[in-house]
Amino acid sequence: MAxxxxxxxxxxxxxxxxxxxxxxxxxxxxxxxxxxxxxxxxKMGVPMRRDEYWRWSDPAAFVTVSPGAAAAFRVDMPxxxxxxxxRLIFTDGVFDAxxxxxxxxxxxxxxxxxxxxEADIHWAKPYYGALEAAGHVPVARPLAALNTAAARExxxxxxxxxxxxxxxISYRQASETSDVTLHHCIRLEEGAELTxxxxxTPGARxxxxxxxxxxxxxxxxxxxxxxxxxxRSLLTHLFTRLAGGALFKSFTLxxxxxxxxxxxxxxxxxxxxxxxxxxxxxxxxxxxxxxxDDMVFxxxxxxxxxxxxxxKKVLKNGAQGVFQGKILVKPGAQxxxxxxxxxxxxxDDDSQFLAKPELExxxxxxxxxxxxxxxxxxxxxxxxxxxxxIPREDATALLIVSFLADAIAEIEDxxxxxxxxxRLESWLARRKK
Amino acid sequence: xxxxxxLHVKLEEEDKPILKGVNLSxxxxxxxxxxxxxxxxxxxxxxxxxxRDGYAVTEGTATLDGADLLAMEPEERAAAGxxxxxxxxxxxxxxxxxxxxxxxxxxxxxxxxxxxVSAGEFLKLVREKAKSLQIDAEMLKRxxxxxxSGGEKKRNEILQMAVLEPRMCVLDETDSGLDVDAxxxxxDGVNALRDAGRSFLVITHYQRLLDHIRPDVVHxxxxxxxxxxxxxxxxxxxxxxxxADLLAEVA
Numbered sequence: 001m002a003x004x005x006x007x008x009x010x011x012x013x014x015x016x017x018x019x020x021x022x023x024x025x026x027x028x029x030x031x032x033x034x035x036x037x038x039x040x041x042x043k044m045g046v047p048m049r050r051d052e053y054w055r056w057s058d059p060a061a062f063v064t065v066s067p068g069a070a071a072a073f074r075v076d077m078p079x080x081x082x083x084x085x086x087r088l089i090f091t092d093g094v095f096d097a098x099x100x101x102x103x104x105x106x107x108x109x110x111x112x113x114x115x116x117x118e119a120d121i122h123w124a125k126p127y128y129g130a131l132e133a134a135g136h137v138p139v140a141r142p143l144a145a146l147n148t149a150a151a152r153e154x155x156x157x158x159x160x161x162x163x164x165x166x167x168x169i170s171y172r173q174a175s176e177t178s179d180v181t182l183h184h185c186i187r188l189e190e191g192a193e194l195t196x197x198x199x200x201t202p203g204a205r206x207x208x209x210x211x212x213x214x215x216x217x218x219x220x221x222x223x224x225x226x227x228x229x230x231x232r233s234l235l236t237h238l239f240t241r242l243a244g245g246a247l248f249k250s251f252t253l254x255x256x257x258x259x260x261x262x263x264x265x266x267x268x269x270x271x272x273x274x275x276x277x278x279x280x281x282x283x284x285x286x287x288x289x290x291x292x293d294d295m296v297f298x299x300x301x302x303x304x305x306x307x308x309x310x311x312k313k314v315l316k317n318g319a320q321g322v323f324q325g326k327i328l329v330k331p332g333a334q335x336x337x338x339x340x341x342x343x344x345x346x347x348d349d350d351s352q353f354l355a356k357p358e359l360e361x362x363x364x365x366x367x368x369x370x371x372x373x374x375x376x377x378x379x380x381x382x383x384x385x386x387x388x389x390i391p392r393e394d395a396t397a398l399l400i401v402s403f404l405a406d407a408i409a410e411i412e413d414x415x416x417x418x419x420x421x422x423r424l425e426s427w428l429a430r431r432k433k
Numbered sequence: 434x435x436x437x438x439x440l441h442v443k444l445e446e447e448d449k450p451i452l453k454g455v456n457l458s459x460x461x462x463x464x465x466x467x468x469x470x471x472x473x474x475x476x477x478x479x480x481x482x483x484x485r486d487g488y489a490v491t492e493g494t495a496t497l498d499g500a501d502l503l504a505m506e507p508e509e510r511a512a513a514g515x516x517x518x519x520x521x522x523x524x525x526x527x528x529x530x531x532x533x534x535x536x537x538x539x540x541x542x543x544x545x546x547x548x549x550v551s552a553g554e555f556l557k558l559v560r561e562k563a564k565s566l567q568i569d570a571e572m573l574k575r576x577x578x579x580x581x582s583g584g585e586k587k588r589n590e591i592l593q594m595a596v597l598e599p600r601m602c603v604l605d606e607t608d609s610g611l612d613v614d615a616x617x618x619x620x621d622g623v624n625a626l627r628d629a630g631r632s633f634l635v636i637t638h639y640q641r642l643l644d645h646i647r648p649d650v651v652h653x654x655x656x657x658x659x660x661x662x663x664x665x666x667x668x669x670x671x672x673x674x675x676x677a678d679l680l681a682e683v684a
Contacts, residue, residue: 387510
């Protein structure tokens with residue numbers, strides 16, 4: 001018991017220290033949500049290494065009062081540049097109105113959280129913090145609660161029609177010590193459709209929460225290449241709830257960064273809804289530490305819904321990958337089709353992949369499958385390519401693209417998918433020598 | 434063109450000799466066939482020539498136009514003009530057939546000090562070659578060999594050969610898994626490439642492929658050696674009597 005008590009004391013102490021280092025906004029329409037979130041956070045306390053879902057990733061970098069210095073990547077290459085889009089720029093977590101596009105888009109309302117939160121009444125009032133509050137399943141996600149309480153910046157997007165171009169949230173890191181908290185809240189009304197691009201490095205350290213509430217038959221596409229900075233630490237939470245017939249598709253590309261933890265909590269609440277979440281990761285420990293953790297929790301709580309999780313990681317030079325994914329099928333969620341695959345391609349013996357796939361099923365008429373594999377480059381395929389004259393390094397690069405293809409195939413828009421492939425090809429080309 | 438002299442090969446991992454002194458000389462412009470029972474070392478020879486891992490050469494040489502093949506990486510052998518049509522072509526999901534072919538062609542051209550072929554020129558070249566092999570645009574767009582039938586895979590091998598224009602082509606049981614029509618299509622593709630400057634080494638179990646690709650010389654391989662060589666009539670003899678008589682003769 002003594003150990004248990006000292007653990008409790010340590011958590012409480014670290015939690016207090018974390019809060020002492022912050023000034024929390026009061027908020028107007030978000031005031032209640034913030035207060036409740038702060039209570040949740042205080043009660044849960046900061047995450048610690050001994051917590052079940054933090055065993056493989058050290059939360060210390062997200063918990064310390066100030067972030068360590070992380071060099072900014074100053075010339076982030078543009079991506080998705082051939083596509084007309086509405087760009088919203090955040091530099092070190094602060095909205096850059098001057099360089100952003102005019103946020104006028106038919107069928108879409110866009111507001112900056114820091115401005116909107118001066119009013120007591122706002123459409124986002126029932127949504128801000130709501131999915132986060134409901135998303136502490138099966139484990140607490142205290143840093144998401146802290147985000148709800150502390151975030152000053154972010155965007156509020158309400159979609160009532162079919163957006164004719166994507167909204168692009170573009171992050172830039174300028175300072176080596178920026179500590180960024182961003183909270184985005186998105187609501188798609190019935191039958192609405194939006195593609196959201198999220199690119200770049202938010203800051204030296206960043207805690208980004210995105211809540212996406214998808215109403216009946218609405219469609220949400222999310223494509224997220226997570227920037228080129230090598231030293232940053234990034235924690236993201238994606239909370240979503242799907243009503244009947246809704247569609248949610250999210251794809252993330254991570255090729256750099258010292259520490260990345262991407263959590264997703266998907267609540268499939270309406271019949272006939274579809275949720276796909278995919279990730280492609282390229283980690284090279286030669287650039288510095290690389291630790292990448294995906295944690296996905298999908299709840300099926302309706303009839304005839306489909307979920308897919310496709311996560312692929314390519315790791316070399318001591319890079320570490322983690323995947324923790326769960327499908328929960330609640331009683332009555334019949335005709336559920338749940339699929340989960342996590343795979344790692346280890347390019348050497350120093351790299352490591354840790355996976356914890358879970359299924360929990362309380363309905364009897366469902367199809368659920370999960371698989372996890374760890375492997376090396378297929379020597380037969382490598383020989384086949386080399387026998388055609390393709391040098392080993394180029395052949396390896398082609399096989400990496402091949403390995404990641406299933407995850408990238410989750411991007412519906414072919415042009416955007418091709419941009420993602422081009423991004424990862426240039427990453428591979430830079431590392432050939 | 435291709436000269437194999439007293440080639441001895443064993444598996445890298447264990448002390449198991451597979452080739453026990455192969456001698457073979459293929460002149461420019463000729464077609465040689467190698468036949469032999471299972472386990473005689475035919476496929477091993479194709480792998481050793483093209484540089485697959487897992488084999489150790491313990492004695493002997495193999496040269497292509499005088500250059501030491503065995504000292505080269507697989508991609509260098511390809512650039513030197515060697516091509517192996519695989520018995521089991523490999524599926525590469527997520528990599529388009531065209532991307533693969535163009536990468537291969539340009540890598541070889543680069544190795545030979547030639548300029549790369551532009552996307553437009555390449556498209557024209559492939560379309561032309563694909564047509565005679567009845568490979569349609571859809572098949573060119575698909576990922577390499579993924580979802581291809583046995584016949585499509587073999588046609589795709591011949592298409593690669595046609596595009597890469599190697600000087601020395603080794604066909605490893607290209608007839609396996611093909612029906613009569615597919616075999617004819619593949620054979621026509623090979624025959625169209627026959628040229629005074631290009632040679633073929635056709636490895637097969639059965640004589641039937643040699644009805645379509647007429648060899649100049651037929652070799653019979655058994656237990657890691659070429660036990661006898663002759664004209665096309667040798668293949669007919671095998672077809673009629675099997676390998677038993679020939680094996681008994683040399684025993």
